[in-house]
Amino acid sequence: MNIMLFHSTYGLRPAVHAAADRLRAAGHEVWTPDLFEGRTFDDIEKGMAFKDELGKDELLKRAILAAAPYSERGLVYAGFSLGAATAQTLALGDAKARGLLLLHGTSDIAENATVDELPVQLHVAEPDPFETDDWLSAWYLQMQRAGADVEVYRYAGAGHLYTDPDLDDYDAQAAESTWRTALGFLETL
Helix, strand or coil: CCEEECCCCCCHHHHHHHHHHHHHHCCEEEEECCCCCCCCCCCHHHHHHHHHHHHHHHHHHHHHHHHHHHHHHEEEEEEEEEEHHHHHCCCCCCCCCCEEECCCCCCCCCCCCCCCCCEEEEEEEEECCCCCCHHHHHHHHHHHHHCCEEEEEEEEECCCCCCCCCCCCHHHHHHHHHHHHHHHHHHHC
């Protein structure tokens, strides 16, 4: 698979590179665009402030420009938290998208969004302050109405970005389970 992997609000940190290496070791071609142009953060509030300063439109523009040279190949869009939201937006707008792998995040869905049985897999903590139960239920139903084939995996007791070993949220068991399941998902596409 050709995978476009977007980073979280923390920026393009070592955990994103490690995830890309893991995907490459499984035989996938992976791109990790730096939407923050070299800026990384150790504090989520600073990362969110930078994202807000950058603006949603600029962030989306950067993501589209990063994916455009490869979209004809049929991309799997993937991302962490903010990157997952970005990946979702691009996948729902790309008729050639092969799949959507969401780690720790989702996004709003346009009312007129439609896809043709797009395979979608979401991995998220339970509970997650950014992905509440009510939000996830509504998101799931909206994705189903849009035509996506959705699988949701919840990880009890894990922190929001539980796959990043450099953060306090890290949960080794949940992270390994996520990667095992995600790699299986990618093999089915």
